[in-house]
Structures are given as C-alpha cells and as structure tokens.
Amino acid sequence: MSIEIEVFKHHLDILEMKLSGDLDTYTSAGFAEKLSDLIELGADRIVLNFTKVTYVSSLGIGEIIQGWDRLRTAGGALKFACMSDGVYKVFKLVGLTTRFEIFSSLEDALRSF
Numbered sequence: 001m002s003i004e005i006e007v008f009k010h011h012l013d014i015l016e017m018k019l020s021g022d023l024d025t026y027t028s029a030g031f032a033e034k035l036s037d038l039i040e041l042g043a044d045r046i047v048l049n050f051t052k053v054t055y056v057s058s059l060g061i062g063e064i065i066q067g068w069d070r071l072r073t074a075g076g077a078l079k080f081a082c083m084s085d086g087v088y089k090v091f092k093l094v095g096l097t098t099r100f101e102i103f104s105s106l107e108d109a110l111r112s113f
C-alpha cells in the first residue's frame with residue numbers, strides 16, 4: 001500500500017497535510033518523516049486532512065501520537081479533519097477521540113486555531 005501526502009499553507013501559517021491512502025506499517029515511517037520535517041521547519045499549527053485515508057494501523061496511530069506530543073510540547077497543535085466513519089471508529093476504539101480535536105470539515109479545523 002501507499003500514502004500520498006500533499007501540504008498546503010492556509011491563513012495564519014496553518015499547514016494542511018492532505019493524506020491519501022493507507023497509514024500502515026509500510027507508510028507510517030514516511031508520514032512521520034514528513035511531519036517531523038514540517039515541525040523542524042517551524043510549523044506549529046497543522047491539520048491532518050483524512051478525506052482520502054482508508055485505513056490507519058496501530059503503527060500509524062503511534063506516529064500520529066508522537067507528532068501530536070511533539071507539537072503540543074512546543075506550544076503548537078495538531079488537529080484532524082474529514083475522517084471517514086471507519087477511521088473515526090479506530091480512533092474512538094483506542095480512546096483518541098477525547099484526546100484529539102477532530103472536525104468534520106477542513107474549514108472547521110482551520111477556524112479552530
């Protein structure tokens with residue numbers, strides 16, 4: 001499987017990482033590297049757009065948590081938008097829907113900053 005990552009800059013220097021595909025054992029390292037690169041370049045407000053994400057594995061969730069912790073420690077924020085019902089259920093199952101800010105639309109996520 002594969003994952004495509006596109007990065008868009010929005011108002012107030014908020015970055016959107018638009019993900020397409022599966023975030024799994026094979027793609028998690030590439031996702032983590034891209035997120036880490038953005039943070040190292042000074043990004044402190046990032047929205048993960050899950051519109052086209054079909055599957056997230058436990059390894060993918062682990063990488064997301066690490067990025068969220070890193071941004072939060074630095075005074076930033078990682079928020080989530082446009083999750084499918086299936087991906088949302090995985091996040092809920094592992095207790096992340098109460099820990100993360102998850103929005104039904106990209107616009108709502110961007111406005112929340």
